[in-house]
Amino acid sequence: MNQCLEQLYQIASQPSRSIIGLMSGTSLDGLDVALCRLEGHGPGTRLTLEHFQTVPYDEDTKQRIREVFARDTVSLEFLTLLNPWLGRLHARAVLACLAEWQIAPAEIDLIASHGQTIYHAPRHQHQRPDFDLNATLQIGDGDHIAVETGIITLSDFRQKHVAAGGEGAPLAAYGDFLLLSSPDEERLLLNLGGIANFTYLPRAGSDATTAFSTDTGPGNTLLDATVRAHRSDLAYDEDGRLALAGRVHPGLLAELLAHPFFAAPLPKTTGPELFGLAYLAAAQQRSATENLFLEDLLATLAEFSAVSVARAVQLAFADRPAPTAVYASGGGAHNPALMQALARHLPGTRFATTDELGVPGDAKEAILFAVLANEAVAGTPVAIGAGRQRVPAVGMGKVSFPG
Ligand SMILES: Nc1ncnc2c1ncn2[C@@H]1O[C@H](COP(=O)(O)OP(=O)(O)OP(=O)(O)O)[C@@H](O)[C@H]1O
Ligand SMILES: CC(=O)N[C@H]1[C@@H]2OC[C@@H](O2)[C@@H](O)[C@@H]1O[C@H](C)C(=O)O
Numbered sequence: 001m002n003q004c005l006e007q008l009y010q011i012a013s014q015p016s017r018s019i020i021g022l023m024s025g026t027s028l029d030g031l032d033v034a035l036c037r038l039e040g041h042g043p044g045t046r047l048t049l050e051h052f053q054t055v056p057y058d059e060d061t062k063q064r065i066r067e068v069f070a071r072d073t074v075s076l077e078f079l080t081l082l083n084p085w086l087g088r089l090h091a092r093a094v095l096a097c098l099a100e101w102q103i104a105p106a107e108i109d110l111i112a113s114h115g116q117t118i119y120h121a122p123r124h125q126h127q128r129p130d131f132d133l134n135a136t137l138q139i140g141d142g143d144h145i146a147v148e149t150g151i152i153t154l155s156d157f158r159q160k161h162v163a164a165g166g167e168g169a170p171l172a173a174y175g176d177f178l179l180l181s182s183p184d185e186e187r188l189l190l191n192l193g194g195i196a197n198f199t200y201l202p203r204a205g206s207d208a209t210t211a212f213s214t215d216t217g218p219g220n221t222l223l224d225a226t227v228r229a230h231r232s233d234l235a236y237d238e239d240g241r242l243a244l245a246g247r248v249h250p251g252l253l254a255e256l257l258a259h260p261f262f263a264a265p266l267p268k269t270t271g272p273e274l275f276g277l278a279y280l281a282a283a284q285q286r287s288a289t290e291n292l293f294l295e296d297l298l299a300t301l302a303e304f305s306a307v308s309v310a311r312a313v314q315l316a317f318a319d320r321p322a323p324t325a326v327y328a329s330g331g332g333a334h335n336p337a338l339m340q341a342l343a344r345h346l347p348g349t350r351f352a353t354t355d356e357l358g359v360p361g362d363a364k365e366a367i368l369f370a371v372l373a374n375e376a377v378a379g380t381p382v383a384i385g386a387g388r389q390r391v392p393a394v395g396m397g398k399v400s401f402p403g
Contacts (some may be wrong), residue, residue: 004401008152011109012282015039018050020097020151021370022090022113024140026194026221027331028273029235030056031090032203033097034327034366035108041379043204045178051101052363055093068118070272078138079118086116088155094149110151112373114338114365115140120271123149124168124264136168146400154373154397164394167269171196171396173385174375175368177201180357181211181361186323188313189341189354191364192332194221195271196309200316200323209387214316218275220330223301230294233369237298240337246295248303255283256304262311267388278323299337306341313346322346327339329354329361 001009005293011017016039033053057065064082068074090113091214098105107305115138131181142155160167161388176189181204189199196219204259223243224236236241260268280301284290292300313322332338333353343351354361375381381393 002401004403008377008401009401011152012017014103015286016375017109017178019110019370019373020094020108020109021071021366021368021373022094022111022367023369024090024114024116025365026059028057028069029223029331030054030068031093032366033094034246034363034369034370035097035101035103035372038370038374041321041374042382043181045374046177047359047367049360049363049367051097051103052360052361052366053056053097055097055272061089064395065116069116069277070094070119077369078181083139083141084273088148090115090140093146094145094151104193105150108151110377111145111149111374113140113142113145113153113155114156114157114159114369115142120169120269120273124268125274126268134167136162140291142398146305146402151401152402153400154376155400156398157369157372157396159398160394160396166247167267168271169387170199170213170215170267171372172365172368173199173211173348174196174382174397175364175371176213176234177211177382177384178371178375179210179359180354181205183326188308188323188326190326190328191330191361192219192305192328192335192338193221193330195304196223196330196332198309198312202390205385208382208384212267212385212388214312215269216236216312217262217270217303218305218339219330220305220335221272222275222277222280222304223265223298223335223338225296226280226301229277236331237335237337240298240302240335242295243298243302243335244340246293246297246299249287249289249296249300250298251287252283252289252292252297252300252305253303254312254333255287256280256300257307257311258283262308263315266312266316267385275368302335302366305332305338305342306345307343310345322349324349326351327357328352329352329359329364333361333363333384
């Protein structure tokens with residue numbers, strides 16, 4: 001037998017595995033590296049987060065990714081070069097973290113790498129009716145990570161979801177269901193990243209097919225892009241200070257909410273391909289608000305994100321009460337302007353963070369990919385979300401051997 005295959009077989013047979021989850025999200029702030037100890041699999045999965053670090057991207061890396069990110073037209077040569085370059089960068093970030101944590105690469109069983117989404121094209125969003133399919137593209141090739149680190153790597157998790165009938169996202173429901181279901185309450189897990197999404201979790205022990213996750217629209221993406229367009233010295237509106245000093249413009253808000261995405265049935269996904277600066281500029285033009293102060297613009301965008309989350313919750317729970325326990329994660333959970341707007345639009349909700357459930361919000365997405373890799377090698381596919389998402393039970397991730 002191929003030696004790597006034998007090693008993978010061993011890893012799959014162990015009672016627990018040491019897996020590094022890697023996530024680089026739409027905010028392009030850096031690579032999240034989560035070293036997880038995962039015992040068991042399926043509903044019996046137990047997670048210990050042993051180490052977590054975000055390795056920030058330097059300006060050159062951000063610039064390289066932005067050159068292709070969510071763009072309709074790119075240089076194929078540049079993209080071809082960027083794919084292995086990013087894989088190697090991620091591998092080196094892992095090795096640097098391991099050195100800092102004083103852990104030898106040989107102690108790690110698997111790397112689970114999400115890669116960098118550079119384009120997301122669900123059927124409802126792409127402009128090509130001649131392609132009757134959903135599509136999504138992540139780069140940062142797994143073979144390069146495996147060879148550079150010497151660790152078996154799983155990557156490209158979203159393609160199987162698309163192949164099986166999904167939009168390739170959000171995958172959060174899989175990890176959330178296995179790690180965060182509670183026998184005591186139904187939960188909403190709200191991730192406020194560049195794009196916002198939530199997972200509905202029924203009580204633990206319920207039918208897994210009733211759990212699901214959906215994107216709701218922009219989280220921080222438009223806030224960040226707007227801050228950067230006006231203030232070259234800022235990466236984002238820290239602690240929502242600028243937004244909190246502004247006033248919501250109702251006319252602009254109405255135009256921002258006019259897109260059919262917000263009324264479309266759940267689950268659904270989106271990305272900065274739709275919700276970018278051009279979307280904002282068009283809404284400003286329609287509402288004659290091109291000259292709004294930055295503070296008012298940000299107040300309106302925070303309100304926009306919050307209202308779009310609330311609308312998705314109303315759509316999901318049109319015929320029964322929504323869960324009142326909401327656990328937030330992602331960078332937007334640190335933005336008081338966003339959290340205050342959410343509290344106004346989801347009255348009666350008890351907000352907490354996933355940190356209170358033992359899963360640090362900033363690490364949650366990197367942990368998700370470690371869980372998915374654990375399921376891919378040791379689990380039996382669970383039909384999470386099948387009731388609503390109509391996605392068959394599938395294991396996700398492609399295997400790259402170092403040798
Ligand atoms: N203290 C803070 N105040 C305001 N906003 C903050 C703060 N900390 C983080 N953020 C916001 O969170 C963003 C980063 O969020 P996060 O890392 O969750 O995004 P991501 O994982 O890249 O996104 P996605 O989940 O869409 O892939 C920042 O760009 C910023 O908008
Ligand atoms: C295509 C893609 O990369 N989507 C991301 C993005 O970031 C947040 C939201 O949009 C979510 O749908 C997804 O990531 C998380 C990890 C998910 O799949 O659950």
